[in-house]
Amino acid sequence: MINLILLGPPGAGKGTQAKRLEDKYGLKQLSTGDMLRAEIAAGTELGRKAKAIMDSGALVSDEIVIAMIASRMEQADCKNGVIFDGFPRTVAQAQALDAMLAEKGRPLSAVVELKVDEEALVKRLNNRIAETKARGEEVRGDDNEETLRKRLQVFRDQTAPIIPYYADKDMLQSVDGMAEIDVVEQAIAKILQQARAA
Numbered sequence: 781m782i783n784l785i786l787l788g789p790p791g792a793g794k795g796t797q798a799k800r801l802e803d804k805y806g807l808k809q810l811s812t813g814d815m816l817r818a819e820i821a822a823g824t825e826l827g828r829k830a831k832a833i834m835d836s837g838a839l840v841s842d843e844i845v846i847a848m849i850a851s852r853m854e855q856a857d858c859k860n861g862v863i864f865d866g867f868p869r870t871v872a873q874a875q876a877l878d879a880m881l882a883e884k885g886r887p888l889s890a891v892v893e894l895k896v897d898e899e900a901l902v903k904r905l906n907n908r909i910a911e912t913k914a915r916g917e918e919v920r921g922d923d924n925e926e927t928l929r930k931r932l933q934v935f936r937d938q939t940a941p942i943i944p945y946y947a948d949k950d951m952l953q954s955v956d957g958m959a960e961i962d963v964v965e966q967a968i969a970k971i972l973q974q975a976r977a978a
C-alpha cells in the first residue's frame with residue numbers, strides 16, 4: 781500500500797501530479813483544498829467559514845483539515861493507497877497524520893518535495909488566469925497574484941518547517957518541480973518504486 785505526501789508551494793503542480801498517479805497506480809488523491817472547495821460549493825456552514833479564510837490566502841484550522849482527512853481515509857477507495865495533496869501544511873498536521881497512519885497501520889511510503897522557483901509560479905498563475913478567462917470560465921476566488929504571494933509567504937512560514945521534520949525521519953525526497961510534467965512524473969514514479977521495494 782502506497783501512502784505518499786506531495787509537498788510544495790501553491791502552484792507547484794501537486795494536483796497535476798496527484799491526478800496522474802491516481803490513474804497510474806490506482807491510488808486516491810486526497811486534496812484538502814478540493815474537499816474545502818466542495819464544502820463551499822455545497823453551501824455548508826464549514827464551507828462558509830472556510831471561504832473567507834481561503835480567499836485571504838491563510839490556512840484553515842488544523843482541527844478541521846485533520847478531521848476531514850481522518851474520515852476520508854476510512855473510505856473504501858483509499859484502501860490501495862493515497863496521495864496527500866496540500867496536506868499536511870503545518871507541523872501539527874504532520875504530527876497528527878503520523879499518529880493517524882500509525883493507528884491505521886498504514887506506513888508512510890515517501891514525502892516528495894516539488895522544488896520550484898517562486899517568480900516562475902507567479903508567471904504560471906497569471907498565464908492560467910488569462911487562459912481561464914479566455915475560455916470564459918470563472919477564476920477561483922484565491923486565484924490572483926496578491927493572494928498567491930500571501931500563500932507563498934504562508935508556505936514559507938507555516939509549511940516549510942515540515943521539510944526538516946520529514947528530512948529528520950529520512951522520509952524526504954526532492955524533485956525538480958520546474959521540469960516538464962512528464963519528467964516530474966517519472967521522477968516521482970522512481971521514488972514510488974523504491975518505496976515499494978523497500
Ligand code: AMP
Nearest residue numbers: 812813833834838839840845866867869
Ligand atoms: P489548495 O487547493 O491545496 O491550494 O488549498 C486552497 C486553500 O485551502 C489554502 O490556501 C488554505 O486556505 C486551504 N487549505 C487547503 N489545505 C489546507 C490544509 N492542509 N491546512 C490548512 N488550510 C488548507
